Amino acid sequence: MRGRLWSIAVVLIGALYFFLPLIGMFEFSLRMKRGVYSFEAYRVVLGDPHFQQTFGYSVVLALLTIVLGVLIVVPTAYWIRLRLPSIRPVVEFVTLLPLVIPPIVIVFGYIRIYNTSSWLPLTGSWLGTNLLILFGYATLSLPYMYRAVDTGLRTIDVATLTEAAQSLGAGWGRILATVILPNVFVSVLSGAFLTFAIVIGEYVFAALLNLDTFGPYMVWMGSNRAYEPSALAVIAFAITWACMALIQLLTHFSTFAKARR
Amino acid sequence: MAFLDLSHLEKSFGATRVVKDFDLSIEKGEFVSFLGPSGCGKTTVLRMVAGFEKPTTGTIRIDGRDVTRLKPNQRNIGMVFQAYALFPNLTVAQNVGFGPKVAGMAKAEIGERVEEMLKLIGLPDLGDRFPWQLSGGQQQRVALARALAVRPQVLLLDEPLSALDAKIRVSLREEIRALQKELGITTIFVTHDQEEALSMSDRVVVMHEGKAAQVGSPFEIYTWPKTRFVASFVGTLNLLEGEVIDAGRMRLDGIEVPVARGLDGRGTGEPVTVALRPEAVSLGLNGSGLAGTVESVAFLGAVVRTRVKLGRQTITLDSFNQTATRPPEPGAPVRLMFGADDLLVLGED
Structure with a gap:
């Protein structure tokens, strides 16, 4: 009984530590109109054309990052599980590097290598800069995407399913698209939602590559307005939580998850 | 000339020779079992026939055609695995129709083939189920139907009964043999269970340390074992x-x-x-x-x-x-x- 009380107390303290600042921020975001609670700050933010433009831009970048991440990570993780299991620790280490090396180091490296006076002047054009940020985001999302996909691959017998498909006449492309990918789809989605959450609020890459995405917009808003930044922060939290909730929902209701239960 | 001809097959993994100078000729429609203890090379030979392992030396001919260097998806071979290997994301019907679909058959034709195969294995009403909704025996039957749906020249069975309980094993081995006879398909069956090998096969290849210790009918193998190993392993x-x-x-x-x-x-x-x-x-x-x-x-x-x-x-x-x-x-x-x-x-x- 005493132990149980302690557990409840610890959970309560943890919840207060986590939720109190959020509640405070949310309450503050509702006080834009003097004397009454209202969603005025949210109306202003959501109605701002700059918000719509930067948010839309970041959403497109996030989706493209997810596609690029899936194209890179799924075949790589699959091939390593199938044919090169001995180099798995090396690949895992490489995919973890973005967590160790700060984004500012990566982006300075990009700018140094791909500046306008380099042999590949990607920063000199709109398309080049967007490609650069896309590659940067794909790198940033590697630890999450790779881990999610690798965990998914661990739950299926990759080698036998591949051989079964091969014996039925399937080539590599079909095996990946119709056998492997559908069976790790929930894991890919988990990685995708995490990637989405990271890219939507990313600031360093966008600011240093001088791109007008949602991250720099939030910083600009924070330094120029009072109530709107709180509303924006609440919106950003809501997006992240929605992503997490979707991961949970998809995992819970997926056919394969049922099979495993 | 034999329908399936394995000539001087060798397979080494690093310095270890797993299969040593293996020769075997199998006639069309014959049911041959590879029998031996773990590590004797029986599965490696089967995997070489399937194309999953490349022989170090030797040739594999099917119906006179050299398939030694062909990829597994170019050999027209059906394979049933010990672990069923049904695609978990596809229904029973989709699993069975996978091969015909890859082969580019028309949708209506695939439907007919799937229906025919499901009838053949006695599960005509389970087409809409997912593999996880079936018992082990049913899953292995579906795996058999899936392998047969592409009308393979050779059927390879890699210990397909090992994961099943004793009663189902006996009934399924009788079903497999009956199906094989009905379709007249050349079949290689890998097992470490002598009872399975002796009861199902036209011929048994007893394997020991990468070689065929004896090849003969079940009666010959049991009654007149040639070596001490064959005698002690069989019975x-x-x-x-x-x-x-x-x-x-x-x-x-x-x-x-x-x-x-x-x-x-x-x-x-x-x-x-x-x-x-x-x-x-x-x-x-x-x-x-x-x-x-x-x-x-x-x-x-x-x-x-x-x-x-x-x-x-x-x-x-x-x-x-x-x-x-x-x-x-x-x-x-x-x-x-x-x-x-x-x-x-x-x-x-």
């Missing part, structure tokens, strides 16, 4: 050491016994190993035969297994459990009788 067996007297006799613990065959060309006094099946020996309480003492009696239901001490050697014998005859007590003096035909002179492994 229960007594191995008795003795010495040659002449071409028709040997001495066993000082007792002279007649031997029908296998002693030709051996010199007098030469040591020889003979095998004796437990069911070939009969037990008498007195009269003629070799005198021994009952060491132990094990009651196995329909069979009673008795161990009899005979000089320095012990002989195990199996007899049917008959209500009229009670098994002897340990320590009882008995007589052992067997024919000259029952002593099998074994060659070296």
